[in-house]
Amino acid sequence: MYYPKYKNKPLKCVKHPKAPRQKWNAMLWVMCGFLSEFYVWFQHKDAYQVILDGVKGGPKEKRLAAQFIPKFFSSFPELADAAINAQLDLCEDEDVSIRRQAIKELPRFAAGENLPRVADILTQLLQTDDSAEFNQVNSALISIFKIDPKGTLGGLFSQILQGEDVVRERAIKFLSTKLKTMPEDVMTKEVEDYVFTETKKVLEDVTGEEFVLLMRVLSGLKYLQTVSGRQQLVELVVEQAFLEQALNPADTDSVDRLLQCTRQALPLFSKNVHSTRFVTYFCEHVLPNLSMLTSPVAELDIQLEILKLLAEMSPYCGDMDKLEANLMMLFEKLLEFMPLPPEDENGENAVSEEPKLQFSYVECLLFSFHQLGKKLPDFLIDKINTEKLKDFKIRLQYFARGLQVYIRQLRVALQGKTGDALKTEENKIKVVALKITNNINVLIKDLFHNPPSYKSTVTLSWKPVQKTEAAPKRSSGEDTGTGTLGKKVSPLPRRDARQIYNPPSGKYSATIGNFSYVIFGIKGTPWKVFLL
Known part of the structure; x- marks a missing residue:
């Protein structure tokens, strides 16, 4: 133990041969009092050294040292390194209370x-x-x-x-x-x-x-x-997304990177900050490989997720170098998800199974096509041959007939339900289905105009619900996903950039209730409607 001997100048510290270790505690208080008392601190660094040595004592001495070391730190710049190291030793002590005290005082060294x-x-x-x-x-x-x-x-x-x-x-x-x-x-x-x-x-x-x-x-x-600031962020995300490289649909890391980057870019897009590079990449590299994409998450319907991202970006797309080619890709992909009606029972190509109507996919593709079609309104007239256009309209008509019956059934199921009644899981799904089918119906009507029109405005079904009293014909929410009859698909992972309602997914016809949706298509052929 060290006791000070007060001589004329300067302060000396000598070890008392009979000083018990238990009195280090008192010694530290003596040193603190001494340094506080005397104005000329720099002459008494030996006293400060005693305080620094307190980190080698017991718990009480360490707690005192944790307070006194920073208190006089600024007065002894020549001992700065030793003082910081001593405090750091206390920050790593086994006693958590000593560590907390030492950490609390660390900002006093920050000069x-x-x-x-x-x-x-x-x-x-x-x-x-x-x-x-x-x-x-x-x-x-x-x-x-x-x-x-x-x-x-x-x-x-x-x-x-x-x-x-x-x-x-x-x-x-x-x-x-x-x-x-x-x-x-x-x-x-x-x-x-x-x-x-x-x-x-x-x-x-x-x-x-x-x-x-x-x-x-x-x-x-x-x-x-600002607009320029958001544009900088978009450019940063573009670099991370590797949009200059072709997509390997079998590589989950590449697919996941594209998903993450697109989700981060979405909130940045506006009428002044365009999504053109992302939309172009999706049309040229992603849509052609849509069925081959490997999902990075087992529960994620990767095809639907990609189509939803494309739909959300499409309103903010600027001028495209290959607009016609990209519209053609969307058009061809739309045909894949819009089936032809079953032929007459006596027809040579009569089918035994009713076509599935994949509503969620079609909503996304129709919306994207509708948005890009505004930039080339004569596409369906001048760029599509007569036979193909006729085929497309037959598919649209078949889909529209199914929609009308389905919408009527949903409205009947939701009629008179308000407030808490609409918050049950079953009714949430019905509300979502009504939103999806209404959206598709509006977009199909636009395309049936002669010439096709692109003036209608719809809100995508998975966009956040407005906090207003719900009504059957105006409700919105998350779509129910896609799959076979009775199959359940887990909700998509939550996106960080925004809150989206995710109800239980699966075939709508399997969860809507006790209704049997068997209606009649072209020439009296019976077919069923499914929500995918």
């Missing part, structure tokens, strides 16, 4: 050239599994962030680029959740520029989850809320 080091240390401490300690680290990081944002970000990004996986993960999550809470006088244009520059470096090698979180960081930056 000048020491701040990036403190930020680096705190970022590493994010890996703790103790919730209270983790919150303490977050609070400390926020404190020094308000002192020097760029210095703190330097420590965070250093660990994101070079640190261990768990540290990298938690540092990214810190940025995605805390930056948006910082006041404007802290998140200046210079700071936001720094965040954008460093985030671009991180995006060179990221996982899907990291990409989503980092896009959330960038989307929250104030200066990127």
Whole structure:
């Protein structure tokens, strides 16, 4: 144990031969009192050294050292490294209460050239599994962030680029959740520029989850809320999506990357920020391989998900270099999902099974075709030969007849139901089905005009429901997916960019209730209607 002997100048500390270790506690208080009493601290660094040595004592001494080391830190710059190292030792102590105390005081070391080091240390401490300690680290990081944002970000990004996986993960999550809470006088244009520059470096090698979180960081930056800012973000997503490369439909990683990037780009599109590059890529590389796509998630209907993304992007598509070719691809794909009616019973090509009407797929494809068709309104007249156009109209008519009967049945089933009655799972599915069928009906009517019209406006069935009193003819929600009779398809994973209602999926005819939908098509041939 060290006791001070007060001589004329300067302070000397000598070891008392009979000093018990139990009195280190008292000794630290003596040193603290001494340094607080004397104005000329720099003459008494031996006393400060005694406090630094307190980290080698017992729990009580360590707790005192955790408080006293930062208290006099600024008075002994020549002992700065030793002081920070001593405090860091306390941050790694086995006693969680000592660690919390040491972490709480770390921001007091964050001055000048020491701040990036403190930020680096705190970022590493994010890996703790103790919730209270983790919150303490977050609070400390926020404190020094308000002192020097760029210095703190330097420590965070250093660990994101070079640190261990768990540290990298938690540092990214810190940025995605805390930056948006910082006041404007802290998140200046210079700071936001720094965040954008460093985030671009991180995006060179990221996982899907990291990409989503980092896009959330960038989307929250104030200066990127402008049209030019959103355009920068779209260009960044385009780079990540590898749109210059052909898609390998059998590679789940490639498919997943395209899904993730498209989902992040969707909220950025507007009448001024176009989706042209994504829509073009979908038409040229994705639709031709639609049936061969490998889903990255077992429960995900990858074909329907792709078609839904295309439909959501299509209203924001600008001028396309190959508009006619892309419309032709949509047209051909639409024919695949719109069956011909069964022939007459005495016809040579009479079929034994009724065609399936895949409503969810058709809604997406019709909507996309309708949106792009506005840019080339004469497509169906000038670019499609007479026989093919006749075939297309027969398919449309067959589909429309099924829709009319189905819509009537749904309206009867929902008639008089309001409020809580519409919130049951069964009625939610019916409401969604009505929305899908109404949308398709409106779009088909437009295409039956001579010449075809592209003026009607519909809201895609899976868009969020307006918080108004529901009515049978105006309700909306999520579509029910596709599959065979009675087959259940799990809801799609939640998208981070927006909330979408996902009811139970499967064949609508299997879940709608006790109705038997057997109606009559062309020339009296019976057929069933399915919601896919």
